Amino acid sequence: MTADDATARLRAAGCVFAEDEAALIADAAGGYPARHEALLERRIAGEPLEIVIGWARFAGLRIPTAPGVFVPRRRTELVARLAIACAPDDATVVDLCCGTGAVAAAIAHARTDARIVAADVDPAAVALAASTLAPLGCVATVSDLDEALGHLAGAVDVIASCPPYVPTAQIPLMPREARDHEPALALDGGPDGAAVQRAVLDAAARLLRPGGVAIVETSEDLATLTLAAAADAALSARLERDAELGAVAVVARL
Ligand SMILES: C[S@@+](CC[C@H](N)C(=O)[O-])C[C@H]1O[C@@H](n2cnc3c(N)ncnc32)[C@H](O)[C@@H]1O
DSSP: OOOOHHHHHHHHHOOOHHHHHHHHHHHHTTTTTHHHHHHHHHHTTTTHHHHTEEEEEEEEEEOOOTTTTTOGGGGGHHHHHHHHHHHHHHEEEEEETTTTTTTHHHHHHHHOOOOEEEEEOHHHHHHHHHHHHHTTTTTEEEEEETOGGGGTTTTTTEEEEEOOBGGGGGGGGGGHHHHHHHHHHHHHTOOOOOOEEEEEEEHEEEHHEEEEEEEEOTTTTTTHHHHHHHTTTTTTEEEEETTTTTEEEEEEEE
16 A cells, blocks of 8 residues: 555545654554554544554653553643652652553653652553553552552652543543543543542642642643642642643642
């Protein structure tokens, strides 16, 4: 199959960046025609590109992906960047709701002195994160919020978190790629979107040492609720934004 053929088929299927995607899919096929065709068909059928090719770009890294695990978004680089900036030397860092472990991996690359624990309630996400993070010296563990992190209570310097924050009623309005290929557990933020953010900030109040910081991704629509959740957890919080990434995060200090 020529690159032009692949591009034309992807374009006909509605892929906006058809030429770029065709090149990435050809690269992932590694020169095997049958594999090339299979990957192309999966993409044309609507699977996210990052799942089809097996990796997502995040903070300059190639983060391995897997079917059924949330694909890390570029906007979440803000959370990783803020965590890197505020971690003291030899910090203990928790990536709570870690998914693929992209945030933990970005922090580990920038701060080799940090002790990093990644946690997620989904065993499939933790298995993927563990294989990505083990070579970086980080641990990944199955945990419903901080349930399995009791040993870190009061000892964490930085919590970096991108929890689910889509209001339940808005999930049917999301792009098909997300609705059909990412688990509801990774998207659903409850009736107002902020339910898991609240739980994360409550967990942060238990995990952080005095002066420690929790960084939680949010959206413009939810920012007021996320700030209120931080205040309810007795954390003093401010907003940080990155207009280029379209990213908003709450930075909450104990
Ligand atoms: C929006 S995804 C983000 C994943 C990752 N942080 C990233 O940015 O790619 C949210 C993640 O939160 C996890 N999650 C949802 N509820 C959780 C809970 N109660 N405890 C731990 N993880 C949870 C989901 O399994 C999912 O992997």
